[in-house]
Amino acid sequence: MAAVTASQRPDLLEQARDELGVDPFGQIGDGTHLAQPALYCASLAHFKQAGSPDGTMIAGHSLGELAALVAGGALxxxxxxxxxxxxxxxMEEAAEVTPGGMIAALGGEEATVRELATNFGLTVANDNAPGQVVLSGPLESLGEARRQLRADGVKAIRLPVAGAFHSPLMAGAAEKFRAALDEVEFRQPRLPVFSSTAAEPFADPRQGLAAALTEPVLWQATLKRMQGEGADTFLETGPGDVLTGLVRRTLEGVEARSLAEPEAVHA
Structure with missing residues (x-):
């Protein structure tokens, strides 16, 4: 990610270094305050490396909504x-005030996982694909839920994140983020940019981006809505191919590929 960003978007890398006082890629594992700017820069750098493809609609997962709004011409x-x-x-500050985390429940029945989340006071933070739900909440409750999931035969993986993202524990951060969003200019996008928490095109990016800190990522619903609007080819332009895999698991009759993959770039 660092090399692509340095070659494709050196302007963003320089800006990130100036604002953070460090190279975020050099210390990307040291906290959310560094990881998110690094991933944002990498997303736009890989988008440029992929040829800045122009489609009929666009979406970003969680933080990726910011890069999607840029790619869509709204920001x-x-x-x-x-x-x-x-x-x-x-988000890092909020996590320090109220420690929390996230776990991915893989392979279980969605209804069962949702019931378990309710029983342990957790939030369904990401509905990513069939058989892949992410839970968010206090660390103690997550530990208890993880043990129960495993006892029920569901694979439960603790995610390497610093807080209970996409949950009510981020309410303080969401309020402050909305204030920052009010200072930024947004334009009408040149194509529909989908909110992954509303599963529909952004009506008000400021409201949607702020709400995303406490509301779940409805990735399955977002993909299905895009397919319903006519999308039959999904191109992942950021680093990696995780979202491509989620598309393939969620939708039938569509093409999905990552332009970050050498075999896809040269196909």
Whole structure:
């Protein structure tokens, strides 16, 4: 990610270093306040490396909504990075006040996992694909839920994140982030940009981006809505191919590929 960003978007890398005082890629594992700006920069750098493809609609998963709004023409890249810096810092601060985390439940029945989340006071933070739900909440409750999931034969993986993201524990961060969003100019996008928490095109990016800190990522519903609107080819332009895999698991009769994969780039 660092090499692609340095070659494709050196302007964003320089801005990130200036705002953070360090190279976020060099210390990406040291906290959300560094990881989110790094991922934002990498997303736009890989988008440029992929040829900045122009489709009929666009979506981003969680933090990826900021890069999607830039790619869709609704937001300039520089203030988008400023927002990524603020978002990461606020979410890290919220996590320090109320420690929490996230676990991925893989392979279980969705209804069963949701019932378990309710029983342990957890939030369904990400509905990513059939058989892949992410739970968010206090660490003690997550530990108890993880043990129960495993006892029920469900694979439960603790995610390497610093807080209970996409849950009510981020309410303080969401309020402050909304204040920052009010200072940024947004334009009408040149194509529909889907909110992954509303599963529909952004009506008000400021409201949607702020709400995303406490509301679940409805990735399955977002993909199905996009397919219903006519999308039959899904191109992942950021680093990696995780979202491509989620598309393939969720939708039938569509093409999905990552432009970050050498075999896809040269196909």
């Amino acid at each position: 300039d890249a520089e203030p988008g990075l400023e927002l990524a810096v603020i978002r990461g810092r606020l």
